[in-house]
Amino acid sequence: MAPNRAFSEAPLPLFLPAADDVGLLRPVVAGPPGKAAPSYLVDHRARLRDRLLSGGAAAMPDYELLELILFRAVPRQDMKPLARLLLDQFGDFNRVISATPQRLQAVPGVGPAVIAELKVVEAAAQRLARARVMNRPVLSSWQALLDYCHTAMAHAETEQFRVLYLDRKNNLIADEEQARGTVDHVPVYPREILRRALELNASALILVHNHPSGDPSPSEADITMTARIVQAAASLSITVHDHLIIGKSREVSFRAEGLI
Numbered sequence: 447m448a449p450n451r452a453f454s455e456a457p458l459p460l461f462l463p464a465a466d467d468v469g470l471l472r473p474v475v476a477g478p479p480g481k482a483a484p485s486y487l488v489d490h491r492a493r494l495r496d497r498l499l500s501g502g503a504a505a506m507p508d509y510e511l512l513e514l515i516l517f518r519a520v521p522r523q524d525m526k527p528l529a530r531l532l533l534d535q536f537g538d539f540n541r542v543i544s545a546t547p548q549r550l551q552a553v554p555g556v557g558p559a560v561i562a563e564l565k566v567v568e569a570a571a572q573r574l575a576r577a578r579v580m581n582r583p584v585l586s587s588w589q590a591l592l593d594y595c596h597t598a599m600a601h602a603e604t605e606q607f608r609v610l611y612l613d614r615k616n617n618l619i620a621d622e623e624q625a626r627g628t629v630d631h632v633p634v635y636p637r638e639i640l641r642r643a644l645e646l647n648a649s650a651l652i653l654v655h656n657h658p659s660g661d662p663s664p665s666e667a668d669i670t671m672t673a674r675i676v677q678a679a680a681s682l683s684i685t686v687h688d689h690l691i692i693g694k695s696r697e698v699s700f701r702a703e704g705l706i
Contacts, residue, residue, distance in 0.1 A: 490524075491517055494510055494514055495514065497510075508533055508539040509526065509529045509533055511539060512525075512529040513529045515563050516529060519559040519560045520560070527555075528556070528560075531553060531554070532550075532553060535553055536549075540600070541601050543601075544568055544600075544601035544602065549603075572598050575590075575597040575598070576594055576598070576621065578590040578593070578594065579591050579618050580621065582617060583617055584612065584616060584617070584618045584652070585687065586616075595608075595654050595690060596692060599656040600656065600694055600695075601694070602656055602658060604626055604632075604658060605626070605632035605657070605658060606623055606632065606655060606656055607624045607632045607634050607655040608623050608654040609622055609624050609639050609643075609651055609652075609654075610651065611642070611643055611650075612648060612651065612687070613647070613648065616649075620648070624638065624639060634675075636671075636675045639675060640675075643684055648684065649683075649684060650684060650685040650687050651679060651687065652687050652688050652689075653672065653688070653689040654690045654691075655690075655691060656691070656692040656693070657691055657692070657693050659693075660695070662693030662697055662698040664698060664700070668689075668691065669705060672705065686706060688700055688701040688706060689706065
């Protein structure tokens with residue numbers, strides 16, 4: 447790739463590996479070791495924090511919200527270039543946060559400290575969404591359930607199959623990942639799903655899996671597999687309320703489509 451002429455005329459800063467983040471390169475500021483960040487960076491970070499606190503996240507574009515996260519990983523460097531690079535690589539804020547550590551590590555300037563900060567945010571988002579549905583009647587909190595499924599699965603790079611186990615009042619008593627697969631296939635074992643339902647004394651199930659391609663349209667294999675689980679569950683007096691396929695921006699409900 448040809449060098450960017452807009453930057454080639456200016457003297458390049460010296461880069462050395464940061465002691466606290468192997469693999470992350472930061473510009474070394476002239477002066478004694480441990481010198482504080484330049485005042486313009488301190489002011490810039492303070493302005494971003496003030497905007498977040500006064501206007502909320504909705505008032506900030508993706509790259510600025512990402513900058514705020516990266517500040518914690520790299521205390522003395524302008525993080526706007528890395529934030530924009532990550533967005534260019536992955537497409538949007540959600541895909542950056544949910545990218546695998548292996549893919550993140552391949553981005554120049556990203557090391558363990560940056561990856562850890564991003565994964566903390568991802569874990570926090572999933573736990574907040576999960577808290578809105580656990581031990582609650584999910585059939586009357588359907589949108590919260592969809593929000594949780596999208597948060598947990600919409601941007602995964604491989605297929606995942608989850609089972610939501612419900613009690614007699616349709617409260618969610620367990621949310622378990624049953625299997626992980628490849629970009630277009632995940633192994634599903636009806637016997638294991640129902641064995642676990644009996645262990646939990648569950649009365650009903652909601653099946654959920656994602657399509658990394660982004661298109662949640664069910665395949666013939668999805669339809670056949672769902673029918674097998676519904677039939678096996680019925681023999682044990684367990685109801686399968688729905689099977690949700692989660693895509694990038696929408697989901698498909700087997701119940702709504704008349705497939706259950």
